Amino acid sequence: MIKILLLALALNTSANTIKDLEKEFLQKGDTLSYYIADENGKVISSNENQNLIPASIFKIFSAYYILDKLGTNFHFSTSISYRGDIENGTLKGDLILNTSGDPYLLTPQIFDLIESVAQEGIKKVDGNLVVVNNFVNIERIGTVGLDDQPYNQSISGFNLNFNRFKSIGRSTQKSIFPKHDGFQTISSQKSLGPGVGFKNQNKNNQDIEKWQYTNTKDYFVEVPIRNSLAFNAYYFKKQLEQRGISTSGIKITNKEQSETKRLNTIKSPSSLDLVKLAMEYSNNLFIETLTLKATNKENLADAAKKMIKDLKIKTKGKIENSSGLTTETRITPKEIVNFIQENANQKFGSHYFINLLSITGHSGSLHRKYLNDDGFEKFRYKTGSIDYVYNICGQSFEKTKRTFCIMINNLQKRKLVDGKNTNRTERLREEAKGWRRAKERFSELLLLQM
Structure with a gap:
């Protein structure tokens, strides 16, 4: 009891x-x-x-x-190859980047891919940088939250640096952004809305990633990319140029490329x-x-x-x-x-x-x-x-x-x-x-x- x-x-x-x-x-x-x-x-x-x-x-x-x-033990892979002949440092053909959706691809791995091109003796590409998207191409993961929330990025075959771009600066300083032909920022003196620091301006699936922004008190901000496939392709082209390798342009396709010579392959964790x-x-x-x-x-x-x-x-x-x-x-x-x-x-x-x-x-x-x-x-x-x-x-x-x-x-x-x-x-x-x-x-x- x-x-x-x-x-x-x-x-x-x-x-x-x-x-x-x-x-x-x-x-x-x-x-x-x-x-x-x-x-x-x-x-x-x-x-x-x-x-x-x-x-x-x-x-x-x-x-x-x-x-x-x-x-x-499944791994995503990203590879670089070329099609054509190399004559006196000029590739008479295309440079081909094959993607598969690696979500943990970072700039150091991009440098590895580009270095393999340089080591092949290529300084100029007469053809295009061909980016093969062997995956989906999705603008955003969900509809939750404001437009500039870093956890709500796009997804494609070419995911790079978690599909975010970095803004560095203070309200009293000029902000610093990535610089390449696939990215444009527009400074706004007016508020973009309560709590909004960045507002996406992409329309009609355009290739150029465009964002309007207001100066922020934060020194370091990460913003989601809405068209990761195009944005990262232009980023890759810019890194090629900084390594001294010029190309005629960018071609994005989902078609497999034949008759290529592979230079390097990066595998994900x-x-x-x-x-x-x-x-x-x-x-x-x-x-x-x-x-x-x-x-x-x-x-x-x-x-x-x-x-x-x-x-x-x-x-x-x-x-x-x-x-x-x-x-x-x-x-x-x-x-x-x-x-x-x-x-x-x-x-x-x-x-x-x-x-x-x-x-x-x-x-x-x-x-x-x-x-x-x-x-x-x-x-x-x-x-x-x-x-x-x-x-x-x-x-x-x-x-x-x-x-x-x-x-x-x-x-x-x-x-x-x-x-x-x-x-x-x-x-x-x-x-x-x-x-x-x-x-x-x-x-x-x-x-x-x-």
């Missing part, structure tokens, strides 16, 4: 504590849904069948699917390494390019739909992409917990899937927040957040292993942020920073109640 009374008191205290946390950290309009299941089948849950916006939690499904379909990076840094470009390869689809929505169908995941709403950069898709925390429980110990190469997630005390948003002394290195988790959306899902490895998913959305404020850009929505975006901090703290304290 005494044991039963003590248990009842303990459960009641836990319930009261959770209610106290909700009262302290949740606001009007916040929807909380969580599902926590231990290895013995015991479940603690609240509103677990509520479908909410997953944001980057969606990458848990994508990461698993990519490794299941592509394996751990493995699919396993790219997935590790994507999970650690929540990289949308890595996830989307890999899912496109895994599904062999031509657009992000079809690739994501095939992934969801193959994995037999239950979702609500519109499926737009595989990285979670959308407010249209909905899912329940119970569905996520069931997936993690089922696949946590799936082995990919030498790695168990669950260990691809962030670890408390080492990485992710909890790298400096151990929950408590016992929580250090005991949690594997993935977070997903955009303005007024915060989720954390994973497993804890304490005395009893638990799989958890906590989702908090304020759908009313999220809808306002997605609407017309006004001073009000800019204030909401600023307030969202504090909102997220409160939800992070709530989730950490809730995990302690497990």
